[in-house]
Amino acid sequence: NAGVMQNPRHLVRRRGQEARLRCSPMKGHSHVYWYRQLPEEGLKFMVYLQKENIIDESGMPKERFSAEFPKEGPSILRIQQVVRGDSAAYFCASSPNSVPRNGNTIYFGEGSWLTVV
Amino acid sequence: GESVGLHLPTLSVQEGDNSIINCAYSNSASDYFIWYKQESGKGPQFIIDIRSNMDKRQGQRVTVLLNKTVKHLSLQIAATQPGDSAVYFCAETRMDSSYKLIFGSGTRLLVRP
Numbered sequence: 001n002a003g004v005m006q007n008p009r010h011l012v013r014r015r016g017q018e019a020r021l022r023c024s025p026m027k028g029h030s031h032v033y034w035y036r037q038l039p040e041e042g043l044k045f046m047v048y049l050q051k052e053n054i055i056d057e058s059g060m061p062k063e064r065f066s067a068e069f070p071k072e073g074p075s076i077l078r079i080q081q082v083v084r085g086d087s088a089a090y091f092c093a094s095s096p097n098s099v100p101r102n103g104n105t106i107y108f109g110e111g112s113w114l115t116v117v
Numbered sequence: 118g119e120s121v122g123l124h125l126p127t128l129s130v131q132e133g134d135n136s137i138i139n140c141a142y143s144n145s146a147s148d149y150f151i152w153y154k155q156e157s158g159k160g161p162q163f164i165i166d167i168r169s170n171m172d173k174r175q176g177q178r179v180t181v182l183l184n185k186t187v188k189h190l191s192l193q194i195a196a197t198q199p200g201d202s203a204v205y206f207c208a209e210t211r212m213d214s215s216y217k218l219i220f221g222s223g224t225r226l227l228v229r230p
Binding site for chain 2: 004031035040041043045048055056091093095108110111
């Protein structure tokens with residue numbers, strides 16, 4: 001977990017509001033992944049990004065969710081018009097390259113817990 | 118469809134005993150497997166991995182066994198300690214999307230003192 005910084009750690013939003021989750025990858029890592037974890041479930045892949053590019057967003061809901069990884073600054077996962085079903089832990093991971101064939105080169109952050117009330 | 122599942126949602130063991138956590142996967146195209154440990158309120162932490170051309174790999178107090186014939190993976194923890202209490206996930210990747218981890222549903226390990 002060392003080095004991947006996520007904030008906020010906890011976020012409460014009312015239904016219909018927007019949630020923005022930020023992720024700063026480990027130093028030297030240019031590949032970022034977002035995963036969602038519902039209570040008592042495993043993590044589910046959402047999106048894979050490189051700087052200024054979305055490589056694979058096959059796990060992202062088609063509406064209300066978007067992700068970016070700008071040239072400067074952290075990666076952002078944005079959820080518009082949140083609903084109760086969006087309540088989950090959102091984890092960011094980073095790796096130094098796009099083919100992480102060793103699991104110990106993928107580092108996860110501590111997560112952002114979103115609660116929608 | 119994609120599926121990596123576990124047989125036992127909760128495992129309770131006595132401190133000092135060995136623990137075995139099991140995982141089944143459904144896709145024979147999976148070629149790389151990882152075990153993660155997740156403590157409450159934290160992100161997944163890498164424990165050990167194994168490639169599909171192997172059937173056993175050992176680490177410090179942990180061993181992963183892979184049976185490709187029945188698509189089964191297990192994690193053995195020797196001399197389980199209270200600090201091992203956590204949720205354990207297996208995850209798989211496939212050659213055509215090696216960056217994408219497919220996680221199972223997890224097993225909670227409780228270590229009794």
